[in-house]
Amino acid sequence: MKKMLIAYVSRTGNTAKMADYIAEGVRFTGATAVIKKVSELKDADALADYDGFIFGCPTYHKDMTASMKTFLFLAEKANLAGKVGGAFASHTHSGESGPMIADTMQHVFKMDMVNLGALSLKQDIVNTDEGLKACQAYGKNVGEKLAG
Numbered sequence: 001m002k003k004m005l006i007a008y009v010s011r012t013g014n015t016a017k018m019a020d021y022i023a024e025g026v027r028f029t030g031a032t033a034v035i036k037k038v039s040e041l042k043d044a045d046a047l048a049d050y051d052g053f054i055f056g057c058p059t060y061h062k063d064m065t066a067s068m069k070t071f072l073f074l075a076e077k078a079n080l081a082g083k084v085g086g087a088f089a090s091h092t093h094s095g096e097s098g099p100m101i102a103d104t105m106q107h108v109f110k111m112d113m114v115n116l117g118a119l120s121l122k123q124d125i126v127n128t129d130e131g132l133k134a135c136q137a138y139g140k141n142v143g144e145k146l147a148g
C-alpha cells in the first residue's frame with residue numbers, strides 16, 4: 001500500500017484541521033496517510049518510508065514559519081526528487097506560505113507536484129463544509145497521483 005506523509009506546522013489549529021481533512025481525501029484513494037507535526041520529524045530518515053509528501057504551514061508575517069524553514073532543510077537531505085508532492089496552508093489575507101512551500105518542493109527538491117498547486121484556504125473557510133470538501137478533494141487528487 002502506498003504511504004503519504006502529511007507534515008505540518010500549526011499555531012492555532014487551522015492548518016492542523018486542514019491536515020486531518022486532507023488525510024481523509026488521501027485515504028479515499030486507498031493510500032495510507034500519516035500525519036505528523038514537523039517538530040516530530042527529527043532527521044531525514046524520518047521521511048524515508050513514504051511514497052508521497054504533503055507539507056503545510058500557515059502564513060505569519062507574510063512568510064512561512066521558521067520551524068517550516070528548518071524542516072525544509074531537513075527534507076532537502078531526504079532526496080525527494082521524483083516523489084509525489086502537494087502543499088497546503090491557511091491564512092487571513094496575503095497567504096504566501098502555501099505557494100512558497102510548493103515552489104521549494106518543485107524547483108529545489110524536484111518533486112512530482114500535483115498540478116493543482118498549493119491548497120491555500122482563508123481561516124474562516126477551514127471550519128466550513130466548503131473547507132472540508134476542498135481539503136478532501138485536494139488529498140484525493142494527490143492520492144490519485146500517487147496511485148498512478
Ligand SMILES: Cc1cc2nc3c(=O)[nH]c(=O)nc-3n(C[C@H](O)[C@H](O)[C@H](O)COP(=O)(O)O)c2cc1C
Nearest residue numbers: 010011012013014015058061062091092093094095
Ligand atoms: C501575528 C500574526 C501574523 C499573521 N500574518 C499573516 C500574514 O502575513 N498573511 C496572512 O495571510 N495571514 C496572516 N496571519 C493569519 C494566519 O495565517 C491565520 O490565522 C492562520 O489560519 C493560522 O493558522 P494556524 O491556526 O494553523 O496557526 C497572521 C496571524 C497572526 C496572529
